[in-house]
Amino acid sequence: MEEDFDLDAESENSDISKEDSRHDSEEDEDYDSEEFRGFGDYDDDDDETIGAEVVPDEGASEHPNITKAAGAYVPPHLRAKQVVLEGNKETDEQTKLKRQAQGLLNRLSEQNIGSILTEIEGLYRNFSRNDTTTIVTRLVLDTVSSRSNLLDSFVILHAALVASLTKIVGIEFAASFIYDLVTSYKKHYSILQAAMESHSVDEERGKECTNLIVLLSELYNFQVISSILLYDVIRDLLDGDLAEFNVELLLKLLKNSGTQLRHDDPNALNDIVAIVQQKTSNPNSGALGSRAKFMLETLSHLKNNKSKAVQNQAVATEATTRMKKFLGGLGKSHTIRSHETLRVSLADLLSSDQKGKWWLVGAAWTGDPLVDHRDELAVEKAPAVSESAILKLAKKQGMNTDVRRKIFDYVNAHEQLSQLKLTEIQQREIIRVLLHCCGIEKTYNPFYALVAQELCKDSHSHKVTLQFCLWDFLRELGEAEVGGTEVVKSARDRESVVDFDVTTAKNRVQNVAKVYAWLIAKGAANLMIFRPVNFTALQPRTVMFFQIFLVYMILDTQLRHPIVDADNKLQIPKKHNDEALEEVVMKAASNGGLAKGLIYFVSKLPPSTDQCSKSIAETTEWGLEVIRDTLKAGMDLAATLA
The missing domain is CATH 1.25.40.180 (Serine Threonine Protein Phosphatase 5, Tetratricopeptide repeat)
Structure with missing residues (x-):
């Protein structure tokens, strides 16, 4: 019997790799020998033969599955070991x-x-x-x-x-x-x-x-x-x-990229210029070399949007x-x-070996909790108290999610919003929190309008969120049919239209109207967002909203900076910029229903200018006339083309 075994072993040496492969796969599946006997008619002697051949010799490798035979399969968990054993050699x-x-x-x-x-x-x-x-x-x-x-x-x-x-x-x-x-x-x-x-x-x-x-x-x-x-x-x-x-x-x-950097994020460029100026004005920095002076000149040209900075490129x-x-x-x-x-960011890239690559699906991890805990202990207690106060205020204002509480810290929001790792759905909360914070201010703060303007430049989805937030707000004011059939139906199915429990006060109407006036005047949004509004049957609070909106939209088209309040201190250029206002209004002329509604409102319910200064009253009257004429001309042109 032993002689037969030896003869069989010698005859099957050529097929040993195939038998090993089949044997390994059978071990992985962990089938019971009584339930699965294989595809051939093997007797007990054959099984013993296969089992005897798998046993490695004393001098065999520690990893029998790793083979240098061409085309042999290597399990994933052994590939790293194979690379080490082979000395990182290329295949x-x-x-x-x-x-x-x-x-x-x-x-x-x-x-x-x-x-x-x-x-x-x-x-x-x-x-x-x-x-x-x-x-x-x-x-x-x-x-x-x-x-x-x-x-x-x-x-x-x-x-x-x-x-x-x-x-x-x-x-x-x-x-x-x-x-x-x-x-x-x-x-x-x-x-x-x-x-x-x-x-x-x-x-x-x-x-x-x-x-x-x-x-x-x-x-x-x-x-x-x-x-x-x-x-x-x-x-x-x-x-x-x-x-x-x-x-x-x-x-x-x-x-190489200065002009594009200025276009994408001019505020960050201003911060860079401020840092450079601070360093160069430091008396300990010593005399500036020719390259440093040229860099200052280049930054100055970029900041002022001059073309000299790229002439040599x-x-x-x-x-x-x-x-x-x-x-x-x-x-x-x-x-x-x-x-x-x-x-x-650069910090994300440099810390990817500790935190993983969050920008790739499945490549992020939470990191070492002991290291994170140590870093938290190193933080001073004073900022923690400040953060606690902010979180309490956020909770008081109805910021009931982690995402909203982060965005509520609007002091640092402009710098940190782009660094928040938010999903597309979570990013919608940014605009909602901005409008909420702006609405509850006792005095209008143009900071929110500027942040929203920059956000709209970065992503079209923020413009869409602005539109839906406006429709929600108008339904709060009593315009129940604003937003389309499906939106109105879904709103009626909910207990409340918006997430925030805030009473609609006069200052909130004024602040929201001023925000949208600035955004539309500067092209971050357009008048088409008012297309579902029925201007012939508005609620009293909605009338006040549009009257404030029109006044500030007209003024914003003539000024470079947002207006806090249209009072006697406001300096308005004597020569009006017709083109700037016409460009804003023409976007609504293509929609006949919206154009007719705006003409009706401007003619029948114009904003009162009795308590305004002479310059503001004259500018408002001029603007209302430009709006009427532009919309009528646009409608006539559309009718001619049709």
Whole structure:
């Protein structure tokens, strides 16, 4: 019997890997031998044979499932061990992938970027997605992080490739690439900073940080990342002394993306200018170098919206424009899987190894609770008392959720709202809390209107929320049919129309009217939000709302800053700006019902100007006449075209 066993073992050596594989799968499923006997007619001797062959020799590997045979399956939980055992060596497949990707990047140009992108997309189909993302990211960063100063057009081309891959592969590619980019930048920045502190000669300094800063700024220009990360990088550069290499990096960033930064977040740019001015005015900062003076001049031009700051960037600007056109037409030849901008901060990226990547689904975690608890204990008690007072006030005002309580801290809301990790549904609470806080103020505070204006610039969803909040408010005033059939039906099914238990007082009507007047006058909203209103049958409080609204909308179109109160101290330009008011009103002329309703209200229920100053009364009368004439002209034009 033993001789037969040996003969069988020798004859089955060639098929041992197949038997092992089947044996492993049977162990995983944990079937009972009496219930499942296999697909063949095996006797007891056969079972013993298989079991005997699986036992490893004394010199065998500790992990029998890890095999170097080509094509052998390795369970996921053993792959990391395999990498360690093999000394982080690349597999044949990864080497082949790297060689193909490197060849594609070597041939990359503006003329063939479309075909190169198609071939890289093919690599994602033929190879592991994780390997492809890792290798492409590594190759691009190795190319850009050169010690020599690269042409901006060269970096722009690679940034366009990354932006294209983000669109067709998904937001996870951008998340991985940006993390590696920022990590590489911080590593080279630390090396550069250490070299400066040790007074190394200039020849030893590479241009890695400069090239990576250009890549980061161009990814922002291509809307891969938001302004949050770029402003964080600027603040990080300004955190220490204005060293020469810090100024050089700031100049490079401002030249490439300064105009777009000013457009996206002018208030943050003003904060940056204030920080720079504070540092340069410090007597301990010493004499300013030529680069620092040029940076101040550049910031001044950006703040004042002058074009001198970008005159020397004509070639780079043209390259960026061409690549933006290419990205705009990408949907014609590829399936677009991501339209989002990565709104992640520098702190989020640097702490992702402790907190995870919240910007990716399934990649966030709560972190080490012991570390979090230690950090909480380090916080001073005074701010905690202040926060407790704010939370008590929030609770008193009906802020009954964590999201609303965070937004209620409106002192810091303008700076922190964009950093709150809110879902799309939770973001709707921002506008509701702003309008609520504005309504309960005894005196109108234009701060809320300015915050709402900036929010509407960032996202269209805030404009939609503004519209629904207005309709809710008008139903509070007694306009039960405002909002459409479905909205009115759902409102009647609820016990109350709005979430906040606030009585509709006169000052609340005035404050809300002033907010919407500013938002509509400055283009954050438009008159079409009043289309469900029946102006021929308004409640008394609604009439007061629209009278205040019209006066302030007219005045706001003539002024650059919001009005607190239309009193005698208000300075109004003697020459009226007809075009500004006509532009606001023309948006309502296309809707015949709304245009007729506004004409009726302006003619039959005009706001009283008896107690106003002469200049305000004259401006209001002029504005009402412009509204009537513009709406009539728009209706006549619409009738002619019809």
